[in-house]
Amino acid sequence: MKFGDLKKEGHWPTLFAAFLYFDFSFMMWTMLGPLATEINESLTSRGFTMNDDQMATLLAVPVLAGAILRLVLGIFVDKFGPKKTALVSQVIVIATLFYGYLAAESITYDQLLFVALGLGFAGASFAVALPQAGQWYPPRLQGTVLGIAGAGNIGVVIDFLFAPKIAEIWGWPSVFLVGGVLSFIVLIAYMFMAKDAPSSVYKANPKKLGDYMKLMRDRDTWWFNLFYAVSFGGFIGFANYMKVYLMNTYQADMSAFGLNVMDESNVKVIAGYFGALCIFAGALLRPVGGAVADKMGGIKSLYVFYGSIVILALISAFVTLPFWAAIVVMFLIMANLGMANGSVFQLVPQRFGKDIGVMTGLIGMAGGLGGTALIKTFGWSQGAFDGYAAGFVIFAVMTMIALSGISLVKTRWRTTWGAVSGARI
Template sequence: DRTSPKTAGLFGQIVVIAALFVAWVNGVHSYEQALLLGLFLGMAGASFAVALPLASQWYPPQHQGKAMGIAGAGNSGTVLAALFAPVLATMFGWSNVFGLALIPLVLTLIIFASVAKNAPNRPAPKSFADYMKALGDRDSWWFMFFYSVTFGGFLGLASTLPGYFHDQYAFDPVKAGYYTAACVFAGSMLRPLGGALADRIGGIRSLLMMYTLAAACLFVVGFNLPSSTAALALFVVAMLSLGAGNGAVFQLVPQRFSKEIGVMTGLVGMAGGIGGFMLTAGLGAVKQATGDYQMGLWLFASLGALAWFGLYGVKRRWRTTWGSAAMTAARV
């Protein structure tokens, strides 16, 4: 908001590239060094609060779902990590994966610097007080909760599934990576379609459908299915639903907070990241305490059901206030 999305995007990419370069040259030799590297790589997650305002500010309300969905499909980068990182680590050593990752990152930086443009009607910079004011609006908390379930669930499962397939079905890291990549790819590719569906039928209706589907799949897979194929199919459908749900959430956010889109993208994106961290930690803690993932998956399914009821509870108010036909051309 203060420096422009493009400037912030350039800064974030340079930080990530520099961190990977140092890790590649010097190596990572301790747990503390791994945490320090993770701190700098967290800037990659912050790029979410750059890409979505940059995309949103170029498009009218009725196309926000598609625009934000396409921008958010950058999550598919995690597919490449899950798919190629284990193989590259086996071939070249895991520390050299940092160096290999620099190739697409530098190319992306060059393309972004050459092509990306800030919108001409970009809102005025926001102060810290504006962020605090946004947090005082109850709708901002609802959006943060809804996104912590959809994107947090997507992120948490992407982080947990390699260990799940290894522990549950004795897969080696490469095969577990392939299965995880299939799930993450499904969720990433459905995000733009989820945004487009929300544009067509309304973000609330779309999100209610996605919560239902994701919760049902996670509940069933929690029974520790003997077939890895059946578990994979259910996880794929769950990730499809969560990915489409991500698109639906960000079809709604610009309708409610059109003038505060940068602020809200940062806050909602932060909630999604925290949700992913909490889900990953929670599933791991439950696995350690009980010996399997059953209770953790059922708790996650229950969280999806809770989000469904929360959204259903605010549906009428949203559709008769900022989401009414008199207020926006988009379907809410």
């Protein structure tokens, strides 16, 4: 398939608009992660310091809200159309960003939680952008189209690259201002470029609450929820908590890496850069995981990826690593999590091909819930034990449970739906 085919069929302005919408939404969704330490310092200067649990809660709220709102916006897409749903959602996110900027000088922790809740609408963009792009194109182009629209995951990398530097130069509230202005520009571009597919191109098949309830009674739904809660939950959880983890653990070790960083604000920027490097691995390698699963089967590939994650997480828990080695380990953890995401979604369409829309919403929500649990677990670990060993151990145990689940279902899957799927599982 050539990319020129996308111009001959479908509606490329909508595809581009969906990509922009998802990319910038993902940036806004994860904005608090690279700003967490700066925000906490601002609160401290006014007499309130977030403890580890409060910090984790602040970072977890957008992830949790985004997970739940994916189902809500998915239903709205069916009822009102993706464009109207996207426009309303974007307006809420933009209003939240400007509120965060205007209230920053005297903002309280409760107000920050309100901002975090509003940013959850950005995380739910997945349930809008992908269907809108996919509705315009025939089945043979769906993989490419959804891959382009879904490449917005790279937005979290952009956050970690630029947000700490903007905060260093102009102060952390300016990141909300820049985000709000850019999101408004994207809103205008989206308004003129994006169109809902006409009935001659796409025949709507609205999802009902009963459709979700029916699939929730299928045991395989729960297995896929577990697998994606570990892989995507691990990715988005670590992505949001990455800077806090690096600052709490390795701030004093930066000079040992040869950076000779004296200014604390520079340390935050450097932590953002290394965090972006690790997150980039997970975002970039997701399609690679899908390709590996196509070649060797989704089950075998998940054995490899999950097994690697268990080993790497236990190394992080029990081995005192210098800064450079910790970055290597986190890079590999994120890479394997990203590839595991691709592997899970190599299996899902084979098992639930007729219900892929509903399953995407359910599994996406499970991934967000997994990310919320990881962030809260790591916040608890730091607060209770002044370190992250317990958090890594718990994550390793959850990954081992997922591995055990694969062992329990693999024979049944391969001898039932897998035998007629026409692909390696």
